[in-house]
Amino acid sequence: MPLLHELKLRFASDDDIFFQPDHILHIPVVFIGLTSLLDLIQTKERLTKDAFAKQGLAADDAGLLRQLGESIDTGDLRSAVTSLLSGKMIVFHKPSETFIAVEAASKPLTRSVEEPSDESVIHGPRSAFNEDIDTNLGMVKRQLNSDKLAVKSYAVGANSRTRINLLYLENQVEPALLTAIIGRFESNKELDVCNLQQLSRMLGLPSWAAISPYIRTELPQDTVHYLMRGKAVLLLDRFPCALVLPNDLWSMLAVQNDLNYPRLFTLSFRLLRLAGVLCHILAPGLYVAVVSVNPEILRIEMALTVAQSRLGVPYPALVETLILLFVLEMVMEASVRLPKSIGPTITMVGGIILGQAVVSAKLVSNLLIIILAAATIANFTISGFVNSISIRLFKYVILLLAAFYGILGLLSGMVLVCAYVSSVTTFGIPYAQLARKSRG
Amino acid sequence: MDKTLQVIVMCIVTHLGLMFFLFPSDVMETVDVGHWLPILVGYLLHFAFVALYTKGLAYYDRHDLIDIFLTGGRTIAVLLLLPLAVYFIMVNIITVRAYSEIITIVFLSNTPLWAIMALLLTIPTYIAMTGIESIFRTGMLLAILFLPIVLFVICVSFHNTDWHYLFPLLERDSFNFITERPFLKSLFIFTGSFLFLGFVRPTVTYNRRRILIASWILLPLVLLSVYIPLLTFGQDTASMLQFPFILAVDTIDITWLMFDRITGFFLLGMVTFVMLFVGLVMWATNRLIHRCMPRVRPEWITLMLGMVIFAASLFVRDWGSVHRLFWWNSIFRIYAFSVIPLATYLFGVMKARKLQVSP
Amino acid sequence: MIKVMRRLCRILLLLAAVPLLHGCWDNKDINHRSLPLVMGIAKQQDKYRIYLQIPSSDPQNPQMKVVAESGRTVTEAVDRISMNMESQVDLLHLKVILVEKHFAQEGMADIIEGFIRARDISPKAKLVICNESLERFFENMKTAIAGNQTILCDFFDKNAGWNPSIAQTHIWETFRSIHSYTRDVIAPIIQTGKDTIIENVGSAIIKNGKMVDRINPNETLLYYAFKGASTQGKIEVLDHASVLIVNNTVSHHGKIVNSKPLLRSTIRLKVSVLETRGDPTMASIRQELEEIEAKRFAKLFKKMQLKEADILGVGQYFRTDLSRSELSHWRSVYLPKAELQLTIKAIIQNNGNLKTTGM
Structure with a gap:
């Protein structure tokens, strides 16, 4: 069992990880996951239900387990680690040496959608972005019901992976702007992005400018408005603002509300x-x-x-x-x-x-x-x-x-x-x- | 990208900056009665040459003046453009020097000249370094910020006018001014700021006809610059003044304003336009020099240019020498005013002929 | 690489600004400047004696300060005052130039020109003539005024104490009259009064900067009526009534008949009756008003012709008919033989709260 061993080695200094032998229906498995990121009991419950429903579909135990999630190659340590870090659980079936990454019930680490704290709105839509990138993306999609909305997802950084979503409207955005941003993302994938200065460095924007190259907004309403004006929007995971590129003078005077x-x-x-x-x-x-x-x-x-x-x-x-x-x-x-x-x-x-x-x-x-x-x-x-x-x-x-x-x-x-x-x-x-x- | 509006604003703003200071007294020296005549003649000349110039430029798509003249060979291009470069540099020296002197006369009497000249040069140098598109945008922003003030002052400057001073409108022998020195000097406000059109072609496109139509806005402004002091003081008094318009604005008494001397704001609003003008001319000069020395970075050329102009302005000793320099520059001015547009037009026509023959 | 260059350029530009830190040349805080409001000028033999009234900015001690000094020129005297004061004297805010009568009669063209030339004195400052010696005037003022620092300015301020019987002439108007062919000015004459601090005792006719005659306050009112300036709010006392002028309009028409200028003028006065004596009819009040004004006006015009001083600016109405060379002899040749046909039309707009019969 090289992968299991490797995982154990990899997480030797992280006591957060658990390797818990258990059963799904009658099948003996080992659950592997990070305690801080997932709710084990709920996940187990869900898995059991799911397995029960799919019981007849597979010929053997390994086949049934494969129905429950994505299987990981035994040699692919990297994707196993990524799955774990992003909050998934790995189910290990010893007899068939199968590793399966399943979606886990996550622990509530994100606040719910709240009112904006830095940009108050009077008599306007009040929900504001929070730290969860998927929630944010969802809010934008809620606000803008259009099939022209394109979302490109990137995970950048060598030491710490950060998810970045690039949003734009296909028929509005300036093509030069788009190719420039995408080009920068592709070529600087290895740079860590933990703050906006690092993001600027990744995008090759001047670091000493007295005027910020982004507009920052925590309102989905404003974000959608900028999208419709042909700007590109970046959503960073764990960052409760949308970053709109490029900034303009008008944004100083105009509020969408x-x-x-x-x-x-x-x-x-x-x-x-x-x-x-x-x-x-x-x-x-x-x-x-x-x-x-x-x-x-x-x-x-x-x-x-x-x-x-x-x-x-x-x-x-x-x-x-x-x-x-x-x-x-x-x-x-x-x-x-x-x-x-x-x-x-x-x-x-x-x-x-x-x-x-x-x-x-x-x-x-x-x-x-x-x-x-x-x-x-x-x-x-x-x-x-x-x-x-x-x-x-x-x-x-x-x-x-x-x-x-x-x-x-x-x-x-x-x-x-x-x-x-x-x-x-x-x-x-x-x-x-x-x-x-x-x-x- | 079509930038007609920006080009128009730029033309108007730079002309505004130039016309209210030396021009009125030059016109008043030219004639005693019927001031509208030299103004109109000057303006029509300006209009004709701008029309020729833009027509000539329109024959060439996305070429600047240097490219156009280079089609006639290197020697011709150098011969045609060298005086232009000299003219540009001299315009910069004179403008910076004259305006610093005006500011010390009117506003900051204790500040040494070099300090004001340094300010009047540093900012244009920076403006010139940012490139032509940025210059246009600066022009737009300045126009939005300062034009309302300027227009307000022009409107209230009718406060003390007496319409009887308008007369007599004309006297018999009033056509003799054409060859007179003050008239030739007064032409300067028309010459400086349309030549830049020849240099912006590669990056900026504009609608020629709209620009020609918009240039008529200048005419009433030019007339006002002379007639407001004239109607306030009368020819006899106004002709004694160094800067008639400034004093005419100085006589306005508006009791409900928080500020007392609105001339200050007017004058300095104009100075900001002049800074833009100097920046623009410096940029054009930079283009000319950069073509000769393509190895050197344009930023350095602009910087050196700024220093040269600063040094040269320091050498001009007094107000009299400014006037003399101004007069000497007339030869170049008339050259830049007439020969360059004509040559551009001829080159354009020649190209059109060639195209007709060759296909 | 380009970025590094740019940054270097910027740093160099910033470094160029460092020497500026040495000097704040015109920089002097407002509380270290003395801002005199009134300048008194008298002439003693060959020297000017200058009085400056400086308001104190100390709220605890609101005493008006008057300082005096002599000098061969005005600036010399001011300079001496400045030398001996704890703060720098700044003439920028001067509102009133008070000239002693004797000096005014001698002629003050020089100092007026000096004021216009130097520019630190606002051309909007008012010219006033003092009927008594300045020494005494300021002495009386000092004892009379406690808190109000700007009393002299307020006396002539349109929004405060001014009324149309007080002449109001700015420095620039006086300057214009010195060089104009067709226009002279009047200036108010004041002295300290017994009950009120300042007393208006009529106006001086100033021709070429020299006081040549004087007119009384009633004539000053007519002067403003003729000019078409508003005389609104002025009370006219007649034999049988007193009326309030509500509105006035004028129209002039000039033409040359037999090389004699003829001016037809109509002044329309709208009045409202305030008080009557006895039992006059409205028609009689109107007639009385018209007669009394016409008589006064004829007298004023005579005086003007006699002194060859065109305070009403009659010549302005002949600018279309006379050439410039003829206009230059306006005062000496044409004005004395000018004829004025004046019609005064009074309209009694209302008669207050009481009904009066016999409209």
């Missing part, structure tokens, strides 16, 4: 987000430019108020802004880390205590607090957390330029950002493609 409202509101929501983007990246720079370089831009009443609010602030506007921005970024980062129950504390400490104290200690002007608070709020109007991060970064470029050149710096910072945004392409498809191309 907008379309569930009358047109007028859709438009105004999107304009609001655009204003949010502009407000977030321009407001701190504008403050610095106006306060320290071009005060003539302000009306005199405003200028006097601003001067009053800055009275006694010890450092230049740029430093003041940077300090406060730093504190704000820390508050944001901290509130992501904190458990939900302590979250409100940081709001209080950050908002009330720190904000109030910093003003009354005359470390920063209260106008700046208002401006930065507005800018921070504006940041969260942007759809998609990943998008809002890149926007957060651009703000600093503009801020620095504004400190040197005032309004000129502010606007040339905008030019720089625009030029950068326009130069980003993913698989040859530009990020800033404004005209939506519809095919078929």
Whole structure:
């Protein structure tokens, strides 16, 4: 029995495995499986029922067992190991030296379909992706009832196998994009993919880009929408988001759920987000430019108020802004880390205590607090957390330029950002493609 | 891919950037009355040459200017394109230098020139390095962001106008301007930014007729750039000003705006368009040079070009020399404005004839 | 490889930005700048004496600060003030230029041109003439004002204390009038009052930057009525009634008859009756109003012709009829012999809450 022995050797350091002699009906067998992944009792029950039903179909015991699952060649250790790791059970029939991999009842290691936790939806479909790739795929298929939906499945990684599904609509997808992605998957099969940086490396995407090449969404509704716009969707096992390739500028402003409202509101929501983007990246720079370089831009009443609010602030506007921005970024980062129950504390400490104290200690002007608070709020109007991060970064470029050149710096910072945004392409498809191309 | 809209936006935006600064005072130096005449003449010349140029280019599918001229042999191509390259580089030097000076005069009086020139060159260099398709997209984004502000300012600039200054519309001897220096100088706003059309063919296609139709949008804008200061101040006062349009916008008093001097936003919005223009011209120059030195990476050429332009701009001492340089460049300008389109057209016609004969 | 190159390029570009860190040339925080609102200019022998009214930004101590210094040029004096102050003086926000009467009569074309040239003073600043010595004016102001820092600006602000009997002239309009053939301006004359802080005592006729005569507030109102600017909200007192002007429209028609300019103008005033004395009929009120305005206007026009100062811009209506060379003699040749046929039509729109008989 070389295979059984080999298996035992292979899993010598894994106590999770069991080799349990048992019977199916009257046939003596050995069940082999991983305790953590499968529910033995249920599986046994199911197997017995199944075997009972198929009793008359086979001539001998080995034949009956073969009806129950896929048989594995005695020399094929690799597929035996893969079956075990993916949660199947192997039934070993000693007299005929047969190994059969059967579907096992899995232990519930996945949460059920829940509401989205990172993208809330108002008055729209609420189910969100979870960690199980099959559930996710099923949800997409539920949402999109089309025979044009193609699914390509890959298992990549040399050390740890990760299942990746590539979804696209046959009649919509850009052929160049598709061949590029498939080509990368085929040629980089051995690379491990445990996180998105590794995925980017596998797909050959730039690793230093300030703009994420994917759109991430945990909503099947949005995913389907992107599919219909000719994008490709990647589903990773154990990853509760769909990754949409390529990203585009529009995804920053548009949420699919907008379309569930009358047109007028859709438009105004999107304009609001655009204003949010502009407000977030321009407001701190504008403050610095106006306060320290071009005060003539302000009306005199405003200028006097601003001067009053800055009275006694010890450092230049740029430093003041940077300090406060730093504190704000820390508050944001901290509130992501904190458990939900302590979250409100940081709001209080950050908002009330720190904000109030910093003003009354005359470390920063209260106008700046208002401006930065507005800018921070504006940041969260942007759809998609990943998008809002890149926007957060651009703000600093503009801020620095504004400190040197005032309004000129502010606007040339905008030019720089625009030029950068326009130069980003993913698989040859530009990020800033404004005209939506519809095919078929 | 058809990018007519992007090409149109690019044309309009780059022209906008150029027309509001030096152009009005040049026109006012050209004539005392009937300013519409030199403007119209300039514009019609522009239109005619753009039509010729695009017609000539249309004979060749997916060829850029260099390919077209190379069909006539290497010597001819070099002879035709060398002055163009010189013109492009000089345009860059003059534009960067002049606009930095304008910014110091109008806006940042304490910032040294080199710092502003560095900014005005770094960003275009980066833009030029990203390639033509990206330049077009940048143009679109900038247009979406800044055109509303610019149009708003143009609309409110009628605030202080007095229509009586429109008259007299014409006087008898007002056709003498054609050969005058200020008129030739004023042509610059028309010459700079249509030549790029010849370089984008391999990657970008456009609809020639739509572009010609859209170029009429420029005419009212050009007229406004002269007539708004004229109607605000009158010829006698306006002709004394270095940048009449800027001062005309400066006189606008809108009490409900949060900002006081909207000129700042207008002017700097224009400067962003100029950055785009410089980037575009640098890209075209880069194409020309890259053809001569195919071994060197285009990124390096652009970078070197940026440095050369920066160094050259440092050598221009004062505002007077800018004007002189501007005047010297007129020869190249007229060459680029007329000979290049004509030559393109002739090459096109010749190719069409050959095709007719050979099959 | 290309990627590495690109990255190198970017790093080089970033490195090029490092020297920028040395300087923030125009960078000075707003609380370290003094933003004067009013500049007073007087002339003592050969020197200008400059007064700057600077609002204090300290809420605890809202005292208005007035500093004065002399110099041979305006900038020299400002520079001296700046030197002696704890913060840098920034003229960017100057709203009112207050000129002493004697200096205005001497002529202030030089300083106006200086303001336009230097650009840090907004061309929107208002020109005001002070009837008393500036020393005394600011002294009185200081004692009178406690909290309100922007009182002088508010006095002329259209949204605050302005009314059509107060002339309002910006620096750029004055500059235009200096160089225009057909247009002069008026500027308000003020002094400190007994009960109110500021008192409007009429307007100065300014010709070529020089104050040549003055008109009273009623004539100023007519000036605005003639210009077609709104005189709405102004109360006119007649012998038998006082009325509120609700609306006014004008139409002008100019033509040359026997080489004499003839201007036909119609001013329509819509008024509503506020108060009556005795028992006048509506018709009589209307007639009285028309007569009184016509008489005043004739006087104003006479004065204008006598001083050869075209404050009403009558010449503007003849731009179509006269050539530019003729227009250049407008003030001296044509204006004195110009004839004005003015019709004033009053319409009594309503008579308030009371019925009055005899419409």
